[in-house]
Amino acid sequence: MIRFATPATFDGALRNLPMADDAARDAAAVRQAQLTKPAGSLGRLEEIALFIAGWQGAERPALDRIAAVVFAGNHGCAARGVSAFPAEVTAQMVANFHNGGAAINALAGACGASLAVVALDLDRPTDDIAQGPAMSETDCLAALNAGAAAVPDDCQLFLPGEMGIGNTTPAAALCAASFGGNAADWVGKGSGIDDAALARKRAVVDEALALHSSDCGSAFKLLQRLGGREIAAMAGAMLAARHRRIPVLIDGFIACAAMAPMARFTPAITGHCLAAHCSGESAHGRLLDALRLAPLLALDMRLGEGSGAAVAAQIVRSALAAHGGMATFEEAAVAGAI
Numbered sequence: 096m097i098r099f100a101t102p103a104t105f106d107g108a109l110r111n112l113p114m115a116d117d118a119a120r121d122a123a124a125v126r127q128a129q130l131t132k133p134a135g136s137l138g139r140l141e142e143i144a145l146f147i148a149g150w151q152g153a154e155r156p157a158l159d160r161i162a163a164v165v166f167a168g169n170h171g172c173a174a175r176g177v178s179a180f181p182a183e184v185t186a187q188m189v190a191n192f193h194n195g196g197a198a199i200n201a202l203a204g205a206c207g208a209s210l211a212v213v214a215l216d217l218d219r220p221t222d223d224i225a226q227g228p229a230m231s232e233t234d235c236l237a238a239l240n241a242g243a244a245a246v247p248d249d250c251q252l253f254l255p256g257e258m259g260i261g262n263t264t265p266a267a268a269l270c271a272a273s274f275g276g277n278a279a280d281w282v283g284k285g286s287g288i289d290d291a292a293l294a295r296k297r298a299v300v301d302e303a304l305a306l307h308s309s310d311c312g313s314a315f316k317l318l319q320r321l322g323g324r325e326i327a328a329m330a331g332a333m334l335a336a337r338h339r340r341i342p343v344l345i346d347g348f349i350a351c352a353a354m355a356p357m358a359r360f361t362p363a364i365t366g367h368c369l370a371a372h373c374s375g376e377s378a379h380g381r382l383l384d385a386l387r388l389a390p391l392l393a394l395d396m397r398l399g400e401g402s403g404a405a406v407a408a409q410i411v412r413s414a415l416a417a418h419g420g421m422a423t424f425e426e427a428a429v430a431g432a433i
């Protein structure tokens with residue numbers, strides 16, 4: 096299992112990415128061309144099937160084991176009035192996940208995913224990013240490794256999710272520091288804040304950018320200075336999944352923001368990822384463009400927890416059902432194109 100012993104190990108793992116199995120993808124494309132339908136008529140479902148074939152290394156990929164993991168963390172900047180909810184909701188929602196009562200419990204169940212919850216030092220919020228680094232190097236490494244360790248070895252599709260009151264604030268800061276622009280470009284209404292809170296949130300992000308921008312020369316530094324524990328854990332999990340060639344379905348604004356520092360330095364990091372949806376968070380579309388990902392769905396969801404990924408997993412399931420289950424023209428004795 097991959098372990099990030101030092102910041103350099105993490106940044107090094109990002110420079111040394113395994114690629115998909117082209118032979119398996121090609122074999123899947125040959126099969127796809129023989130199925131009883133006009134070429135291309137299943138649209139993006141065809142592309143999804145080939146994508147999963149390449150990462151699973153199988154002509155007919157399977158989806159028996161989908162793993163959803165919700166990472167939870169608390170944020171010092173929540174004390175700045177940037178969320179519509181109090182910080183104690185993070186721990187209360189973790190209890191709700193354990194009791195089966197959250198949206199992700201229902202939606203993971205509906206798509207047939209296993210669900211695990213990883214709470215990261217909830218009684219030790221990160222520091223306010225407008226005042227200093229969010230975490231120490233040691234704490235950031237611990238979060239990255241907790242993420243890497245949470246990816247089950249045998250899963251066929253990984254769905255990272257998050258819970259952390261205030262976390263759309265560091266997410267916006269990470270986007271700006273990774274892709275340019277300022278708070279006005281990346282800050283949105285998160286859990287549903289009013290205009291006064293929106294102004295406070297923009298100020299926190301602009302102050303954080305001014306404070307840290309001169310020392311953001313690596314993906315690790317970005318995550319350590321401007322991220323949060325659950326955000327770093329998602330980054331570690333998505334990088335670890337890549338090293339095991341496990342495809343990832345990325346959820347909303349915060350999960351995509353966890354990708355931003357890695358994509359800033361290594362755009363190819365998103366190669367094993369599908370974007371589940373475009374969320375209702377105003378900057379998510381811009382973020383998806385920067386990551387060069389086209390979302391599968393746009394349902395005006397703006398929840399997080401991995402909820403959009405769990406819904407989109409049903410699309411992936413449909414893609415693989417068609418790819419693996421259909422008859423070929425020859426098997427069905429149907430005449431091909433003239």
Ligand SMILES: Cc1cc2ncn([C@H]3O[C@H](COP(=O)(O)O)[C@@H](O)[C@H]3O)c2cc1C
Pocket residue numbers: 177178179180184188257258259260261262263264284285286287288398399400
């Ligand atoms: C009850 C509840 C459940 C949630 N589940 C996800 N989030 C989402 O909202 C938070 C981010 O929004 P902000 O930055 O405005 O705080 C994160 O916890 C995110 O996962 C929730 C938020 C609440 C209140």
Ligand SMILES: O=C(O)c1cccnc1
Pocket residue numbers: 263284285286346347348349350374375376379396397398399400
């Ligand atoms: O896009 C998301 O995942 C999101 C948006 C707002 C609040 N929580 C999550």
